[in-house]
Amino acid sequence: MSKKTTENIIKRYKRYLKLERNFSSNTIDAYMYDVEKLLIYCDDKGLDIITMTLDDLQQFAAQLHDIGIGAISQCRVLSGVRSLFRFLQLDAYRDDDPTELLESPKTGEHLPEVLSTEEVDRLEDSIDLTKWEGQRNRAIIEVLFSCGLRVSELVSLTLSNLYLDEQYVRVTGKGSKERLVPISDKAIKELEYWFVDRSHMKIKPGSEDFVFLNRRGGQLTRTMILIMIKRQALEAGILRTISPHTLRHSFxxxxxxGGADLRVIQALLGHENISTTEIYTHLDDTTIRKEVMAHHPRNMRNFNK
Known part of the structure; x- marks a missing residue:
């Protein structure tokens, strides 16, 4: 197969991700980055994606390991490759999908870091409200924790999608899918305090509808929020590595x-598959085990006689 034919297929695949899968630009870029690794491998080995076999793909997977790519990153790359081959079969470039039997490396069970409500309070209480961005940062942390938003959803949150009287916010998540998420009284209060400060700002044209702004009146970036939360964790004496996503996990x-149904949590988080949400059952199991080890008399190392 010629290089031009491959390029045309990849263009069609990219259009498929955008128009049929409705993926965001960032997600499409990530998929294309993974596919590029496969194309480089094919070029080196004299292979093409139309005739690749399961054995070829297993050799590709082995090379990812050999060049030092970690298990989690290998899984991500292979996920992108599977998506490409599903497209090739769907668009009749191939009769089969050799990735159906392609195994991913075992990554081990990695449970995300979470904060207790008390730790979130410490995070907020450590903020210096004499600084212009202090109240904004309190509102950001509380909205992340109270609504379980992704950081990308937070930076794109608009005033026109706040329904504070009804205690809901409209969120645009992955694949441009919208969902309504309840917002707590505390988050509403922190937002209202922030709006007082926001009303005195000179806002850049085009940024008027964004809820959270930087000091120049423009839209915040994900990196700005990541840096802020890491810095605030140090101020609060939280020594674990946390990020904006930690607050989503904590939510x-x-x-x-508190007894919420897993399907409800799935809807609130905007997860497409329930399997993504099920990790929180493992988190809860871990917490239960810690409680038993700490408080059951057969497990306590030190107890009053």
């Missing part, structure tokens, strides 16, 4: 501990 875990 889901708090709901599960």
């Amino acid at each position: 889901a875990t708090a709901l599960l501990k």
Whole structure:
């Protein structure tokens, strides 16, 4: 197969991701980055994606390991490759999908870091409200924790999608899918305090509808929020490595501990598959085990006689 034919197929695949899968630009870029690794491998080995066999793909997977790519990153690359081969079969470039039997490396069970409500309070209480961005940062942390938003959803949150009287926010998630998420009284209060400060800002044209702004009146970036939360964790004496996503995990875990149905949590988080949400059941199991080890008399190392 000629290089030009391959390029045309990849263009069609990219269009498929955009128009039929409705993926965001960032997600499409990630998929194309993974596919590029496969194309480089094919070029080196004199292979093409139309005639690749399962054995060829297993050799490709082995090379990912040999060049030092970690198990989690290998899984991500192979996920992108599977998507490409499903497209090739769907568009009749191939009769089969050799990735159906392609195994991913075992990554081990990795449970995400979570914060307790008390730790979130410490995070917020450590903010210096005498600084212009202080109240904005409190509102950001509280909205992340109270609504379980992705950081990308937070930076794109608009005033026109806030329904504070009804205690809902409209969120645009992955694949441009919208969902309504309840917002707590505390988050609403922190937002209202921030809106007082926001009303005195000079806002850049085009940024008027964004809820959260930087000091120049423009839209915040994900990196800015990541840096802020890491810095605030140090100020609060939280020594674990946390990120904006930690607050999303904490939101889901708090709901599960409170008795919320897993399907409800799935809808609130905007997960397409329930399997993604099920990790929080493992988190809760871990917490239960810690409680038993700490408090059951057969497990306590030190107890009053």
